[in-house]
Amino acid sequence: MGRPREFNEADVLRQATALFGQRGFDAVSVDTALGALGLNRASFYKLYGSKHGLARAALEQVCQRAREGDVDQDSKDLIVVSLIELAPSNNDIRDLTAQAVALCFASDPNLIGQHLLTRAYRAKV
Numbered sequence: 001m002g003r004p005r006e007f008n009e010a011d012v013l014r015q016a017t018a019l020f021g022q023r024g025f026d027a028v029s030v031d032t033a034l035g036a037l038g039l040n041r042a043s044f045y046k047l048y049g050s051k052h053g054l055a056r057a058a059l060e061q062v063c064q065r066a067r068e069g070d071v072d073q074d075s076k077d078l079i080v081v082s083l084i085e086l087a088p089s090n091n092d093i094r095d096l097t098a099q100a101v102a103l104c105f106a107s108d109p110n111l112i113g114q115h116l117l118t119r120a121y122r123a124k125v
Contacts, residue, residue, distance in 0.1 A: 009047070012037050013061040014074070016054050021077030025055055025085045052093070055086060059096045066103035076104055076115050 019028055019036050028036075030051050034044055048054040059082060062075040079100045087094040105112045 007038060007043075010061070012039065013058050016058040017062060017078045018074040020055055020058065020081055021074045024081050025051070052086070052090065055082070056093060056096060059093070059100055062100050063096070063103055066100065071104045075100075077119060079104060080112075080116060080119060 015037050016033065019033060028051070030041075030044070033039075033051060033054065034041060037044075044054070048057055055078075058078060062078060065071070065075065079097060082093060082097040082100070087097040101112065105115070
């Protein structure tokens with residue numbers, strides 16, 4: 001029997017969503033993620049296996065939260081990052097990202113474009 005977790009996985013995934021959404025997937029190293037999320041290396045690899053595994057888990061949480069009506073800015077930012085950096089080269093992430101887009105932007109197809117413009121403006125300021 002292992003030690004009890006000293007962190008809340010749902011909180012870790014929300015923090016990962018914000019981290020990847022704000023900085024981009026490629027710009028965040030594993031060491032940066034560990035520090036920002038307050039995880040030790042062993043827990044990280046046991047739970048997620050890799051940085052891609054962490055991003056996948058964060059996207060899965062985004063989808064679940066969206067089904068519950070909880071769509072925030074960080075979730076939308078992660079979806080944009082995933083569309084640009086992850087989905088083109090990973091079939092599993094591509095399917096999950098398509099699901100997240102449908103859940104978070106389906107009410108109006110123009111919303112994703114508006115979000116991209118808002119995100120670009122925020123980065124400029």
